[in-house]
Amino acid sequence: MSGxxxxxxxxxxxxxxxxxxxxxxxxxxxxxxxxATAEAFATAVERWPADGVPxxxxxxxxxxxxxxxxxxxRRESKREDKHKEAQVVYDDPPxxxxxxxxxxxxxxxxxxxxxxxxxxxxxxxxxxxxxxxVPEIARAFLATESAVGRRITRAKDKIKAARIPYRVPTxxxxxxxxxxxxxxxxxxxxxxxxxxxxxxxxxxxDLTAEAIRLTRLIRDLLPDDGEVAGLLALMLxxxxxxxxxxxxxxxxxxLAEQDRGAWDxxxxxxxxxxVRERLAAAAAGVAPGRYQILAAINAVHTxxxxxxxxxxxxxxxxxxxxxxxxPSPITALNRAVAVAxxxxxxxxxxxxxxxxxxxxxxxxxxxxxxxxxxxMGRSEQSxxxxxxAIDLAGNTAETAYLTRRRDQLR
Amino acid sequence: MQYLVSVIDDKNNPGSTDRQPxxxxxxxxxxxxxxxxxxxxxxxxxxxTVIDNRGEQAVFSDGxxxxxxxxxxxxxxxxxxxxDVALALAAEASKICDRKIEVxxxx
Numbered sequence: 001m002s003g004x005x006x007x008x009x010x011x012x013x014x015x016x017x018x019x020x021x022x023x024x025x026x027x028x029x030x031x032x033x034x035x036a037t038a039e040a041f042a043t044a045v046e047r048w049p050a051d052g053v054p055x056x057x058x059x060x061x062x063x064x065x066x067x068x069x070x071x072x073x074r075r076e077s078k079r080e081d082k083h084k085e086a087q088v089v090y091d092d093p094p095x096x097x098x099x100x101x102x103x104x105x106x107x108x109x110x111x112x113x114x115x116x117x118x119x120x121x122x123x124x125x126x127x128x129x130x131x132x133x134v135p136e137i138a139r140a141f142l143a144t145e146s147a148v149g150r151r152i153t154r155a156k157d158k159i160k161a162a163r164i165p166y167r168v169p170t171x172x173x174x175x176x177x178x179x180x181x182x183x184x185x186x187x188x189x190x191x192x193x194x195x196x197x198x199x200x201x202x203x204x205x206d207l208t209a210e211a212i213r214l215t216r217l218i219r220d221l222l223p224d225d226g227e228v229a230g231l232l233a234l235m236l237x238x239x240x241x242x243x244x245x246x247x248x249x250x251x252x253x254x255l256a257e258q259d260r261g262a263w264d265x266x267x268x269x270x271x272x273x274x275v276r277e278r279l280a281a282a283a284a285g286v287a288p289g290r291y292q293i294l295a296a297i298n299a300v301h302t303x304x305x306x307x308x309x310x311x312x313x314x315x316x317x318x319x320x321x322x323x324x325x326x327p328s329p330i331t332a333l334n335r336a337v338a339v340a341x342x343x344x345x346x347x348x349x350x351x352x353x354x355x356x357x358x359x360x361x362x363x364x365x366x367x368x369x370x371x372x373x374x375x376m377g378r379s380e381q382s383x384x385x386x387x388x389a390i391d392l393a394g395n396t397a398e399t400a401y402l403t404r405r406r407d408q409l410r
Numbered sequence: 411m412q413y414l415v416s417v418i419d420d421k422n423n424p425g426s427t428d429r430q431p432x433x434x435x436x437x438x439x440x441x442x443x444x445x446x447x448x449x450x451x452x453x454x455x456x457x458x459t460v461i462d463n464r465g466e467q468a469v470f471s472d473g474x475x476x477x478x479x480x481x482x483x484x485x486x487x488x489x490x491x492x493x494d495v496a497l498a499l500a501a502e503a504s505k506i507c508d509r510k511i512e513v514x515x516x517x
Contacts, residue, residue, distance in 0.1 A: 162515045165492040
């Protein structure tokens, strides 16, 4: 990649949300902000190779996007009527800077507003904050591009028509609004951690890093919210294993096979610190939520020197706790993996098979079955389960891993 | 920004009928805080008549425009600076009326 192309890619990762957020603040329209930002990046793609990368790419992009937005508003006000221009801008005075003066945080709270459907919130956040294209989002959600496009357009229209405010909620509203934002950020993180699509890197560090960065911001804002701390810990402990998780050959490396020396010790230490903080709160009688329990499970895994050394009974106890607040089939599937370590693959397989009617379309269900059947020596059935998992898996590294596993069966 | 705030009742699972004093009190507060534009409770859906005069002559039909177990029991019009303010009031209204509330902006 040339220097200029690399600079555009980096700027896209680092500056997209900032430019969209700044323009939304100025023009009061997500539509105008998004289109002008996209145009500014398209201009950068053309100009930077010829003119050189500007010394401050973020400022260049914001200024260019501003011009594009003003051009567009002028065009539209000429075409339609003179009032259009006034309409585009909110008639409220700009919000005073909140506890955290970050445009991107305002953008997140707007995109993740509870008056929008969950899937719209996620799609809109990925587009406006993450800078993903509609085809990328469609791949992430296994939806068609036209469906995702419609979802984003509808959400933007509702924000404008119903006047969903562009601001960080007040201290009173904040705790209630945060859970929706966390769900969206977790979705963004997961899409980065297990990126789908044949032309995508198996791990999209841009997305995982963005999800972590924004979760940190929310933690600064709400230091006493246990689930914010839990989600941050969960992300850090997962991110710490990122580089060990894909081999040089582009194949997924399972937790058991990972080189634990390659894990990021600083991220693990920070994650463990947060989990300990939440354990102390739990000891004082504050019931932990889903993210805190998932973080604790990851803390157990990352405390072990190797798989054999893992405290599986602790992991199982945590899954039992999780089942009580989140009795989903996916929780049951993950719990079965711990059961296999403690009670053997036969017991685990019986539990997994009970999930068939709900999880038959989920690759991890088949991958888990395949692994259990392999350990029981039932190669023929294991092979069939690997085939199903490979068909359904969307992540290139995971497909490579599953294929090798299948081909090793005798 | 004005919002139409609809009170939705359910024939199969109706809300309680003793809400009028609390609603009146809530209305006083809406007026005092400058949100109140208009409000009214509606008579039962059986009192509704639908008129269709798009053809050669007006056709009257007895009953509401849509047959469903859920129906509109009353409306408010609120003036609020943004949806968050309207939603916070609507959350209170739902408790006070013991019914679901729909918030919809005027164009």
